[in-house]
Amino acid sequence: MAKILSVVERAYHGTLEEQDDTILWMSHILKNAGADISVLLRSNAVNYAVKGQDASGITIGGVPLSNPPKLDQDVVSLIDAGVDTYVVTEDVEDRGIKQGELVGGVKMVSRSGLADLFDGHDAIWHW
């Protein structure tokens, strides 16, 4: 089976309505369907791996958001499901995020290491 690397770059689009990230969700369900899939979080999407995100408390027009997205927990679930999940070291550092702030189990990869990471997969899906 082809090894797939799913690259997530744009973050937090539609997460209010979806209550998750669409590509993390699809990667997870494809893994459950038997795919050999990994995820690379780059650019703003590295923030998905930051622990303790809290999107609760939003109310619009008197309608509360009762089940807000929990992106950090979704990353943990993805890793627990056996999906190797990478974050780009420089993208984390550029945003002032300390490695200790990231959920456990994510794999750091430097920009200079991306070519090798891509080369280790048969398909690159850059969303």
Added chain:
Amino acid sequence: MATLTIALMDPPYEAETTTTALRIIDAAVRKGHRVNVFAYEGAVNLTMKDQAAHPNPVKGTTVEEEDHVIPSKLVAALLGTEQVEWINCGLCVDERGSGNWVDGARRGAPADFLKWSQESTNTLVIGTK
């Protein structure tokens, strides 16, 4: 009391701008201001009444447990405050076949946006990027 006009372009479920726009509208309404929304291109789908919640097979949760926030219901709630007016670009609606709107949304044209912007305290354009 101010009157704000906001132009939106992004469709539901696709952009962080939708969250931002709805929160701005909500905040303005809470402060007693009036808000005109001109939905252009994909944003006309925000008012589609047939949007539906669904279960989450990844989490194994039911539709009730997911308790999805439906964008059209948020729009309907904002329209229910009677401080918000909502016009969908009619040609954009025709392109998409996106009828059956929540109560209060109405059909219009870019000329309505121009009129609103000239009559409003300020205009905020949130385009598709």
